[in-house]
Amino acid sequence: AKTNSSTGNSIGATTQHTNVVGYYQDASINSQHASAVGGVGGGSGVIGAGNATVSTRRVSLGDSSESNNKTTSELQIKCRNTKCDRSATPADAKKYYKSCHNCTHLYCSRECRRAHWEKHRKACLHSRASNLCRQVLATCKDDVDSQRHLSLLARKGFLSQGRGVVRVLFRSAEAAESFIKHGFQCMGEASYVRWPDLMPAEMGLELYSELLKLSTEYKPDSKMLIYVAICVVSEAPGMGQAPVRWERQLVSRCAKLKLCKSILAELDQQHQALQLQQQLQPQPPLTVVAVPEPTTEILILTFNPSLRSNNGHGELILSNILDILSRRGVLLRKHYPEIYQRLQTFTDGQTDKFNPVTLHPRDSQTGKSFVCIIMPVHTSDNDVIKFPSASDD
Known part of the structure; x- marks a missing residue:
């Protein structure tokens, strides 16, 4: 799908993507793009799970x-x-x-179950929920009432806020199963989210990148983006004699679906009726001047974590991020000490994981707030995430 022009009173966003080693211009999105030491990408899959083993083959006790x-x-x-x-x-x-x-999954002892948990947890927690996400998306497409509701939410959200996604949250896997079984009456919490307000830490870098890509491509006059999130609560074996502990996390998927045609027709009729009503009303003696909505500036700071092991690159990543933010009067160590500590620990090599973070600081020069996203990426310098433009023209 290609990007379609937007209509209505959409809120734009100026995107600036900074590579702390060099700047370059991406004409396709009309925004300055720079990266801390790398580009964007990465991916992972959901691992399936079996039950037991017969010689080299896995079977169920009831097989x-x-x-x-x-x-x-x-x-x-x-x-x-x-x-x-x-x-x-x-x-x-x-x-x-x-x-x-x-x-x-069966284990000969509690010790083996506990020892295998860290390796097994991803397949265990994600396989069921990931499959439920697919079924929820299929229900959103096939259930008439659900499609109408989501289409209305998507269309009104786009006309008032610009490009974005419809987020459907289920508080448990059982809630998602109820929606799959009963349809619209058991739908989860649905809301419209502008693309700049998406949280990479909530959905993971892979899905976040995919949603940003889809946000530039979908046609808002005929399509909508659905982002399904299911909250999974699981029991994790405790250490030693410790009791079982509870873990909670979100499993998410997204899809591009068609808007309900009847909703499009109804909204078009309402728009025509409103225009006719405005034409029949006497014109006021005053001239009304439309003031454009303020834009939200998005600053993306990315870096390639695989390069931090090179001599001096870890320190370079941290110093460049601090320098870029300090130009706007944002002192990461002072204003966001927890984020600074996490970033320093990562660039020093003390930890191998750094989750993307979203900040909402204020630029001391302009006095305006902006969105800053700091995220690691795993790809070549030639791959660039395309962000929705400010005007969608």
Whole structure:
């Protein structure tokens, strides 16, 4: 899909993407783009999960298909901890093995379950919720009432705020399942979010980059962007004799769907009726001057984390980010000490992870607030994220 021109009273955004080593101009988005030491990209997939093992093949305790080839005594259920070689018959496994708190993975002991959790957690927490996200998006498309509601939300949101996405939040996996089963009456919390207000820390860098890309491409006159987020609460094994602890996180997916045609027709009729009413009303003696909406400036500071191991590059990343913000009167160490500490710890090599952060500081020179996003990226310098332009012309 290609970017379509916007209509109505949309709020624009000036995007400035800074590479702390050099500046260059991206004419396609009419904005200054620079990166701390790198470009944008990266990706990951959702890992599937099996249940148990027969020799080298994984089966479920209730899998009757194996009985055609093997007797019950030949079946062996292997512990799912990859560093453990223990196995047992289905009867013994059912009696003595410990299952994962959230799925059907089987372990020979609590110790093996605890030891394998860090490796297993991503597949365990994400596989079910990720599949539910796909089903929710399919329901949004196929359920007539849901499509109408989301289309109305998307169209009115675009006309009043500009390009953005419809965010549908479910507080639990069970709430998402209810929506899939019953449709619109069980829909989650739906709201319209402007693209500058999207939170990379909430959805992850991969989905955030994908949503920014879709925001430049979708046709708001006929399409809408749906962002589904499901809150997953899971039990994680405690250390030693510690009790089970609870973990909460969001699993998200997005899609581009067609707007409901009946909603488009109704909104068009309302617009025509409003124009006719304005024409029939007597003109006031005063001249009304339209004042354009203020724009929101977006400053994107990116860096390639893989380059920080090179001599001096870690310090260069930090110093350039501090320098760029200080020109606007923003002292990261003073105004955002927690973010400064996290960034310093990352560039020093004390930690391997830095989640994207969004700040809302005020420029001391102009007196205006702006949005600053600091995010690591994994790609070549030739790959550039395209951000929606200010006017969408």
